[in-house]
Amino acid sequence: MSQNTPKNSILVIGGGVAGISAALDMAAGGRSVELVDRAEYLGGQVLKLDKIYPSDHCAFCPLWTDIKRVWDHSDITIRRASAVKEIVREGEKYRVLVTTVPLLIDDDLCVLCGRCVSKCPVGAIRPFSQHVYPPSYFVDTKTCTMCGVCVEICPAGAIDLHRLAVETVLTVDDVIWATGFTETDVSVPPEFGFGEHPDIMTSLEFEEWTAESGVNEGRIVRKSNGIVPDTIAFIQCVGARDRRMLSYCSAVCCMHALKQAQWVKRRMPAIDCSIFYTDLRTVGRDYYEYSLRDFDGSGVRLIRGRPGLVHPLPSGDAIAVKYENTETQTREIARFDMIVLNGNLRASLVSAMNSGGSIPMLDDDGFVTARERKELQHACGFSREPSDITEAVIQASSAVMKVLKTTSDR
DSSP: OEEOOOTTEEEEEOOSHHHHHHHHHHHHTTOEEEEEOSSSSSOGGGGGOSEETTTTEETHHHHHHHHHHHHHOTTEEEEOSEEEEEEEEETTEEEEEEEEOOOSBOTTTOOOOOHHHHHOTTOOEEEOOTTOSSOOEEEOTTTOOOOOHHHHHOTTOOBOTTOOOEEEEEEESEEEEOOOEEEOOTTSSGGGOTTSSTTEEEHHHHHHHHOTTSTTTTOOOOTTTSOOOSEEEEEOOSSTTOTTSOOSOOSSHHHHHHHHHHHHHHHOTTSEEEEEESOOOOOSTTHHHHHHHHHTTSOEEEEESOOSEEEEOTTSSOEEEEEEETTTTEEEEEEESEEEEOOOEEETHHHHHHTTOOOOOBOTTSSBOHHHHTSSEEEOGGGTSOOOHHHHHHHHHHHHHHHHHHHTTO
Protein backbone atom coordinates (compact mmCIF):
# COMPACT_ATOMS: atom_id res chain seq x y z
CA MET A 1 0.00 0.00 0.00
CA SER A 2 1.42 3.35 -0.99
CA GLN A 3 0.63 7.04 -0.59
CA ASN A 4 2.00 9.14 -3.42
CA THR A 5 -0.62 11.78 -4.17
CA PRO A 6 0.69 15.10 -5.53
CA LYS A 7 -0.13 18.18 -3.47
CA ASN A 8 -3.55 19.76 -4.05
CA SER A 9 -4.92 16.76 -5.96
CA ILE A 10 -8.56 16.34 -6.88
CA LEU A 11 -10.18 12.93 -7.20
CA VAL A 12 -12.53 12.39 -10.14
CA ILE A 13 -14.49 9.12 -9.87
CA GLY A 14 -15.69 7.94 -13.27
CA GLY A 15 -13.97 7.94 -16.66
CA GLY A 16 -16.97 8.63 -18.90
CA VAL A 17 -17.71 11.85 -20.73
CA ALA A 18 -18.45 13.81 -17.52
CA GLY A 19 -15.36 12.52 -15.70
CA ILE A 20 -13.10 13.16 -18.68
CA SER A 21 -14.43 16.71 -19.03
CA ALA A 22 -13.98 17.34 -15.31
CA ALA A 23 -10.42 15.99 -15.36
CA LEU A 24 -9.39 18.14 -18.35
CA ASP A 25 -10.98 21.30 -16.93
CA MET A 26 -9.44 20.70 -13.53
CA ALA A 27 -5.98 20.16 -15.01
CA ALA A 28 -6.42 23.32 -17.08
CA GLY A 29 -7.11 25.10 -13.79
CA GLY A 30 -3.67 24.10 -12.54
CA ARG A 31 -4.61 21.19 -10.27
CA SER A 32 -3.38 17.62 -10.38
CA VAL A 33 -6.10 15.01 -10.96
CA GLU A 34 -6.55 11.40 -9.92
CA LEU A 35 -9.01 9.87 -12.43
CA VAL A 36 -10.42 6.55 -11.23
CA ASP A 37 -12.68 4.22 -13.23
CA ARG A 38 -13.86 0.65 -12.73
CA ALA A 39 -13.55 -0.18 -16.44
CA GLU A 40 -10.36 -1.21 -18.22
CA TYR A 41 -10.65 1.76 -20.58
CA LEU A 42 -11.95 5.32 -20.54
CA GLY A 43 -15.07 6.52 -22.33
CA GLY A 44 -17.94 5.00 -20.36
CA GLN A 45 -21.32 4.47 -22.02
CA VAL A 46 -20.79 7.14 -24.69
CA LEU A 47 -17.99 5.08 -26.23
CA LYS A 48 -20.61 2.40 -26.96
CA LEU A 49 -22.91 4.73 -28.90
CA ASP A 50 -23.01 4.77 -32.69
CA LYS A 51 -24.24 8.34 -33.27
CA ILE A 52 -25.07 11.26 -30.97
CA TYR A 53 -27.86 13.79 -31.29
CA PRO A 54 -28.48 16.50 -32.41
CA SER A 55 -25.34 16.63 -34.59
CA ASP A 56 -25.58 12.99 -35.81
CA HIS A 57 -21.79 12.75 -35.51
CA CYS A 58 -20.08 9.50 -34.61
CA ALA A 59 -20.06 9.36 -30.82
CA PHE A 60 -16.51 8.14 -30.42
CA CYS A 61 -14.79 10.74 -32.64
CA PRO A 62 -14.80 13.76 -30.25
CA LEU A 63 -14.61 11.48 -27.21
CA TRP A 64 -11.57 9.64 -28.56
CA THR A 65 -9.75 12.97 -28.94
CA ASP A 66 -10.50 13.93 -25.33
CA ILE A 67 -9.43 10.50 -24.08
CA LYS A 68 -6.07 10.95 -25.81
CA ARG A 69 -5.75 14.42 -24.26
CA VAL A 70 -6.31 12.89 -20.83
CA TRP A 71 -3.67 10.22 -21.43
CA ASP A 72 -1.15 12.79 -22.65
CA HIS A 73 -1.71 15.30 -19.82
CA SER A 74 1.11 15.34 -17.29
CA ASP A 75 -1.16 16.49 -14.44
CA ILE A 76 -3.71 13.65 -14.80
CA THR A 77 -3.06 10.22 -13.30
CA ILE A 78 -5.34 7.52 -14.73
CA ARG A 79 -6.27 4.54 -12.59
CA ARG A 80 -8.22 2.05 -14.69
CA ALA A 81 -9.83 -1.16 -13.41
CA SER A 82 -9.93 0.57 -10.04
CA ALA A 83 -12.55 0.95 -7.33
CA VAL A 84 -12.81 3.47 -4.52
CA LYS A 85 -13.18 1.35 -1.40
CA GLU A 86 -13.11 3.98 1.31
CA ILE A 87 -13.27 7.76 1.67
CA VAL A 88 -12.49 9.29 5.05
CA ARG A 89 -12.60 13.02 5.67
CA GLU A 90 -9.56 14.26 7.56
CA GLY A 91 -9.89 17.96 8.29
CA GLU A 92 -10.23 19.77 4.99
CA LYS A 93 -8.94 16.81 2.97
CA TYR A 94 -10.02 13.29 2.11
CA ARG A 95 -8.12 10.07 2.60
CA VAL A 96 -9.10 7.67 -0.19
CA LEU A 97 -8.40 3.94 -0.50
CA VAL A 98 -8.31 2.74 -4.13
CA THR A 99 -8.01 -0.90 -5.18
CA THR A 100 -6.65 -1.58 -8.66
CA VAL A 101 -6.70 -4.89 -10.51
CA PRO A 102 -3.80 -4.58 -12.98
CA LEU A 103 -4.48 -5.49 -16.60
CA LEU A 104 -3.09 -8.92 -17.46
CA ILE A 105 -1.77 -7.46 -20.71
CA ASP A 106 0.25 -4.32 -20.09
CA ASP A 107 -0.60 -1.95 -22.93
CA ASP A 108 2.55 0.07 -22.23
CA LEU A 109 4.56 -2.99 -23.32
CA CYS A 110 2.20 -4.60 -25.83
CA VAL A 111 3.25 -4.13 -29.48
CA LEU A 112 -0.13 -5.29 -30.87
CA CYS A 113 1.44 -8.15 -32.83
CA GLY A 114 -1.62 -10.35 -32.20
CA ARG A 115 0.35 -13.56 -31.58
CA CYS A 116 -1.42 -14.17 -28.29
CA VAL A 117 -4.80 -13.92 -30.02
CA SER A 118 -3.96 -16.48 -32.69
CA LYS A 119 -2.20 -18.91 -30.34
CA CYS A 120 -4.64 -18.92 -27.41
CA PRO A 121 -6.18 -22.44 -27.45
CA VAL A 122 -9.51 -21.31 -25.96
CA GLY A 123 -9.84 -17.89 -27.61
CA ALA A 124 -9.64 -16.03 -24.30
CA ILE A 125 -7.59 -13.11 -25.67
CA ARG A 126 -9.37 -10.50 -27.77
CA PRO A 127 -8.85 -6.89 -28.78
CA PHE A 128 -10.88 -4.20 -27.08
CA SER A 129 -13.24 -2.22 -29.29
CA GLN A 130 -11.44 -0.46 -32.14
CA HIS A 131 -12.48 2.83 -30.51
CA VAL A 132 -10.59 2.21 -27.26
CA TYR A 133 -7.47 4.29 -26.62
CA PRO A 134 -4.77 3.19 -26.20
CA PRO A 135 -5.29 0.18 -28.52
CA SER A 136 -4.85 -3.02 -26.57
CA TYR A 137 -5.87 -6.62 -26.01
CA PHE A 138 -7.50 -8.13 -22.94
CA VAL A 139 -7.74 -11.56 -21.34
CA ASP A 140 -11.23 -12.89 -20.66
CA THR A 141 -10.63 -14.38 -17.23
CA LYS A 142 -13.91 -16.32 -17.41
CA THR A 143 -12.59 -18.29 -20.39
CA CYS A 144 -8.84 -18.35 -19.71
CA THR A 145 -7.45 -21.69 -18.49
CA MET A 146 -4.14 -20.14 -17.29
CA CYS A 147 -2.20 -22.47 -19.60
CA GLY A 148 0.50 -19.83 -20.10
CA VAL A 149 0.91 -20.20 -23.87
CA CYS A 150 0.39 -16.46 -24.38
CA VAL A 151 3.06 -15.63 -21.82
CA GLU A 152 5.62 -17.80 -23.57
CA ILE A 153 5.04 -16.42 -27.07
CA CYS A 154 4.71 -12.71 -26.20
CA PRO A 155 7.82 -11.03 -27.67
CA ALA A 156 7.47 -7.95 -25.45
CA GLY A 157 6.88 -9.68 -22.12
CA ALA A 158 3.61 -7.79 -21.76
CA ILE A 159 1.50 -10.64 -20.36
CA ASP A 160 1.41 -11.69 -16.72
CA LEU A 161 -1.53 -13.90 -15.75
CA HIS A 162 -0.80 -13.68 -12.03
CA ARG A 163 -0.89 -9.98 -11.34
CA LEU A 164 -2.41 -9.17 -7.96
CA ALA A 165 -4.65 -6.32 -6.88
CA VAL A 166 -2.86 -3.26 -5.56
CA GLU A 167 -4.13 -0.89 -2.89
CA THR A 168 -3.22 2.79 -3.01
CA VAL A 169 -3.95 5.49 -0.45
CA LEU A 170 -4.57 8.95 -1.88
CA THR A 171 -4.92 12.27 -0.08
CA VAL A 172 -7.06 14.72 -2.04
CA ASP A 173 -8.59 18.13 -1.49
CA ASP A 174 -11.97 17.28 -2.99
CA VAL A 175 -13.98 14.64 -4.83
CA ILE A 176 -16.05 14.87 -8.01
CA TRP A 177 -18.48 12.02 -8.63
CA ALA A 178 -19.04 11.25 -12.32
CA THR A 179 -19.89 7.56 -12.30
CA GLY A 180 -22.54 7.69 -15.05
CA PHE A 181 -25.39 5.25 -15.51
CA THR A 182 -26.16 1.61 -16.06
CA GLU A 183 -29.14 -0.26 -17.51
CA THR A 184 -31.52 -1.89 -15.04
CA ASP A 185 -33.18 -5.25 -15.53
CA VAL A 186 -36.19 -4.60 -17.75
CA SER A 187 -37.59 -8.06 -17.08
CA VAL A 188 -38.91 -6.68 -13.76
CA PRO A 189 -42.01 -5.21 -15.46
CA PRO A 190 -43.25 -8.51 -16.97
CA GLU A 191 -45.61 -6.90 -19.47
CA PHE A 192 -42.75 -5.86 -21.78
CA GLY A 193 -41.64 -9.43 -22.52
CA PHE A 194 -37.91 -8.91 -22.16
CA GLY A 195 -36.08 -12.23 -22.38
CA GLU A 196 -38.95 -14.00 -24.13
CA HIS A 197 -37.74 -13.36 -27.68
CA PRO A 198 -34.31 -12.38 -29.14
CA ASP A 199 -35.88 -9.50 -31.07
CA ILE A 200 -36.99 -7.79 -27.85
CA MET A 201 -33.96 -5.80 -26.75
CA THR A 202 -33.00 -2.72 -24.79
CA SER A 203 -32.07 0.52 -26.54
CA LEU A 204 -28.36 0.10 -25.76
CA GLU A 205 -28.45 -3.46 -27.09
CA PHE A 206 -30.12 -2.18 -30.25
CA GLU A 207 -27.48 0.56 -30.51
CA GLU A 208 -24.69 -2.00 -30.39
CA TRP A 209 -26.51 -4.39 -32.73
CA THR A 210 -27.02 -1.73 -35.44
CA ALA A 211 -23.81 0.32 -35.05
CA GLU A 212 -21.73 0.94 -38.16
CA SER A 213 -18.67 -0.26 -36.25
CA GLY A 214 -20.52 -3.27 -34.83
CA VAL A 215 -21.04 -6.82 -35.92
CA ASN A 216 -23.66 -5.89 -38.54
CA GLU A 217 -21.80 -2.84 -39.88
CA GLY A 218 -24.87 -0.62 -39.69
CA ARG A 219 -27.33 -3.07 -41.25
CA ILE A 220 -30.72 -3.47 -39.57
CA VAL A 221 -31.49 -7.16 -39.18
CA ARG A 222 -33.37 -9.31 -36.70
CA LYS A 223 -31.41 -11.22 -34.09
CA SER A 224 -33.68 -14.22 -34.43
CA ASN A 225 -33.09 -14.97 -38.12
CA GLY A 226 -30.85 -12.33 -39.69
CA ILE A 227 -33.67 -11.02 -41.90
CA VAL A 228 -34.39 -7.34 -42.42
CA PRO A 229 -37.46 -6.42 -40.32
CA ASP A 230 -40.54 -4.82 -41.85
CA THR A 231 -41.57 -3.09 -38.61
CA ILE A 232 -39.84 -1.88 -35.43
CA ALA A 233 -41.51 -0.54 -32.27
CA PHE A 234 -39.65 1.75 -29.87
CA ILE A 235 -41.31 1.70 -26.44
CA GLN A 236 -40.52 4.55 -24.06
CA CYS A 237 -40.60 4.78 -20.25
CA VAL A 238 -39.87 1.07 -19.75
CA GLY A 239 -39.04 0.96 -16.04
CA ALA A 240 -38.93 4.76 -15.81
CA ARG A 241 -41.68 6.86 -14.19
CA ASP A 242 -42.76 3.56 -12.70
CA ARG A 243 -42.99 2.94 -8.94
CA ARG A 244 -41.91 -0.67 -9.45
CA MET A 245 -38.47 0.42 -10.69
CA LEU A 246 -37.51 4.06 -11.33
CA SER A 247 -39.73 6.89 -10.18
CA TYR A 248 -38.10 9.49 -12.42
CA CYS A 249 -37.82 10.28 -16.13
CA SER A 250 -34.46 9.09 -17.49
CA ALA A 251 -34.15 12.33 -19.52
CA VAL A 252 -32.28 10.98 -22.55
CA CYS A 253 -34.67 8.34 -23.81
CA CYS A 254 -37.00 10.39 -26.04
CA MET A 255 -34.13 11.83 -28.03
CA HIS A 256 -32.39 8.46 -28.10
CA ALA A 257 -35.44 6.78 -29.65
CA LEU A 258 -35.91 9.63 -32.13
CA LYS A 259 -32.28 9.29 -33.17
CA GLN A 260 -32.43 5.52 -33.51
CA ALA A 261 -35.63 5.61 -35.57
CA GLN A 262 -34.12 8.29 -37.78
CA TRP A 263 -31.04 6.19 -38.52
CA VAL A 264 -33.16 3.11 -39.22
CA LYS A 265 -35.05 5.14 -41.84
CA ARG A 266 -31.85 6.58 -43.29
CA ARG A 267 -30.26 3.21 -43.76
CA MET A 268 -33.37 1.23 -44.71
CA PRO A 269 -36.28 3.53 -45.62
CA ALA A 270 -38.67 0.62 -46.20
CA ILE A 271 -38.72 -0.30 -42.49
CA ASP A 272 -41.75 1.13 -40.67
CA CYS A 273 -40.94 2.58 -37.25
CA SER A 274 -43.38 3.38 -34.42
CA ILE A 275 -42.50 5.17 -31.18
CA PHE A 276 -44.81 4.61 -28.20
CA TYR A 277 -44.35 7.54 -25.81
CA THR A 278 -45.83 9.01 -22.67
CA ASP A 279 -44.84 12.55 -23.65
CA LEU A 280 -41.93 13.71 -25.79
CA ARG A 281 -39.26 15.61 -23.89
CA THR A 282 -36.92 17.40 -26.28
CA VAL A 283 -35.61 20.12 -23.98
CA GLY A 284 -32.02 20.65 -25.13
CA ARG A 285 -30.76 23.22 -27.59
CA ASP A 286 -31.92 22.36 -31.13
CA TYR A 287 -33.56 19.14 -29.86
CA TYR A 288 -37.10 20.11 -30.82
CA GLU A 289 -35.94 21.32 -34.23
CA TYR A 290 -34.08 18.02 -34.61
CA SER A 291 -37.28 16.05 -34.11
CA LEU A 292 -39.26 18.24 -36.51
CA ARG A 293 -36.56 18.15 -39.17
CA ASP A 294 -36.08 14.43 -39.16
CA PHE A 295 -39.62 13.17 -38.71
CA ASP A 296 -41.68 15.46 -40.90
CA GLY A 297 -42.89 13.04 -43.57
CA SER A 298 -40.33 10.37 -42.67
CA GLY A 299 -42.88 7.63 -42.07
CA VAL A 300 -42.18 7.29 -38.33
CA ARG A 301 -45.39 6.94 -36.31
CA LEU A 302 -45.54 8.69 -32.95
CA ILE A 303 -48.14 6.93 -30.78
CA ARG A 304 -48.99 8.42 -27.40
CA GLY A 305 -49.61 5.50 -25.09
CA ARG A 306 -47.72 3.00 -22.97
CA PRO A 307 -48.21 -0.63 -24.11
CA GLY A 308 -49.77 -2.94 -21.56
CA LEU A 309 -48.53 -6.19 -23.12
CA VAL A 310 -45.64 -7.21 -25.36
CA HIS A 311 -45.75 -10.88 -26.22
CA PRO A 312 -44.18 -13.08 -28.92
CA LEU A 313 -46.69 -14.74 -31.26
CA PRO A 314 -46.97 -18.54 -31.01
CA SER A 315 -45.24 -18.92 -34.37
CA GLY A 316 -42.23 -17.01 -33.04
CA ASP A 317 -41.89 -14.96 -36.21
CA ALA A 318 -43.30 -11.69 -34.80
CA ILE A 319 -44.24 -9.90 -31.58
CA ALA A 320 -47.65 -8.55 -30.61
CA VAL A 321 -48.07 -5.23 -28.81
CA LYS A 322 -51.30 -4.40 -27.04
CA TYR A 323 -51.80 -0.74 -26.18
CA GLU A 324 -54.21 2.12 -25.75
CA ASN A 325 -53.77 5.08 -28.04
CA THR A 326 -54.50 7.90 -25.59
CA GLU A 327 -55.04 10.43 -28.38
CA THR A 328 -57.76 8.43 -30.15
CA GLN A 329 -58.82 6.66 -26.91
CA THR A 330 -58.87 3.31 -28.68
CA ARG A 331 -57.42 -0.04 -27.68
CA GLU A 332 -55.34 -1.65 -30.38
CA ILE A 333 -53.09 -4.63 -31.06
CA ALA A 334 -50.23 -4.34 -33.56
CA ARG A 335 -47.67 -6.79 -34.91
CA PHE A 336 -43.95 -5.92 -35.01
CA ASP A 337 -40.77 -7.71 -36.04
CA MET A 338 -38.52 -6.01 -33.47
CA ILE A 339 -39.11 -4.27 -30.14
CA VAL A 340 -36.71 -1.72 -28.59
CA LEU A 341 -37.25 -0.98 -24.87
CA ASN A 342 -36.08 2.42 -23.68
CA GLY A 343 -35.94 4.20 -20.32
CA ASN A 344 -34.29 1.79 -17.88
CA LEU A 345 -31.32 3.93 -16.85
CA ARG A 346 -30.14 4.10 -13.24
CA ALA A 347 -27.25 5.98 -11.66
CA SER A 348 -24.21 3.72 -11.33
CA LEU A 349 -23.72 4.91 -7.76
CA VAL A 350 -26.41 2.41 -6.77
CA SER A 351 -24.25 -0.39 -8.17
CA ALA A 352 -21.27 0.97 -6.26
CA MET A 353 -23.28 0.88 -3.06
CA ASN A 354 -24.46 -2.68 -3.64
CA SER A 355 -20.93 -3.88 -4.36
CA GLY A 356 -19.49 -2.42 -1.18
CA GLY A 357 -17.87 0.68 -2.64
CA SER A 358 -17.69 3.93 -0.71
CA ILE A 359 -20.22 6.48 -1.89
CA PRO A 360 -21.68 9.79 -0.68
CA MET A 361 -25.16 10.31 0.69
CA LEU A 362 -27.81 9.37 -1.89
CA ASP A 363 -31.45 10.27 -2.25
CA ASP A 364 -34.21 7.69 -2.73
CA ASP A 365 -33.49 7.48 -6.49
CA GLY A 366 -29.76 6.86 -6.09
CA PHE A 367 -28.45 10.34 -6.93
CA VAL A 368 -26.04 12.40 -4.82
CA THR A 369 -28.23 14.53 -2.58
CA ALA A 370 -28.34 18.31 -2.75
CA ARG A 371 -27.06 18.40 0.83
CA GLU A 372 -23.98 16.39 -0.13
CA ARG A 373 -23.34 18.58 -3.17
CA LYS A 374 -23.24 21.69 -0.97
CA GLU A 375 -20.34 20.21 0.98
CA LEU A 376 -16.90 19.36 -0.38
CA GLN A 377 -17.96 16.51 -2.63
CA HIS A 378 -19.57 17.33 -5.96
CA ALA A 379 -21.50 15.37 -8.60
CA CYS A 380 -22.12 15.76 -12.31
CA GLY A 381 -23.94 13.84 -15.02
CA PHE A 382 -25.99 10.85 -13.95
CA SER A 383 -24.43 10.91 -10.48
CA ARG A 384 -26.31 14.16 -9.90
CA GLU A 385 -29.48 13.68 -11.98
CA PRO A 386 -30.57 12.11 -15.29
CA SER A 387 -28.47 13.92 -17.91
CA ASP A 388 -27.49 13.60 -21.54
CA ILE A 389 -24.00 14.26 -22.89
CA THR A 390 -24.33 18.02 -23.23
CA GLU A 391 -25.78 18.53 -19.77
CA ALA A 392 -23.23 16.18 -18.18
CA VAL A 393 -20.34 18.17 -19.66
CA ILE A 394 -21.84 21.47 -18.47
CA GLN A 395 -22.33 20.07 -14.97
CA ALA A 396 -18.73 18.78 -14.97
CA SER A 397 -17.39 22.25 -15.76
CA SER A 398 -19.64 23.73 -13.07
CA ALA A 399 -18.36 21.22 -10.50
CA VAL A 400 -14.77 22.06 -11.40
CA MET A 401 -15.38 25.79 -10.93
CA LYS A 402 -16.90 25.17 -7.51
CA VAL A 403 -13.97 22.98 -6.48
CA LEU A 404 -11.42 25.54 -7.65
CA LYS A 405 -13.24 28.22 -5.68
CA THR A 406 -13.57 26.25 -2.44
CA THR A 407 -10.03 24.84 -2.46
CA SER A 408 -8.07 27.82 -3.80
CA ASP A 409 -6.69 28.75 -0.39
CA ARG A 410 -5.51 25.29 0.67
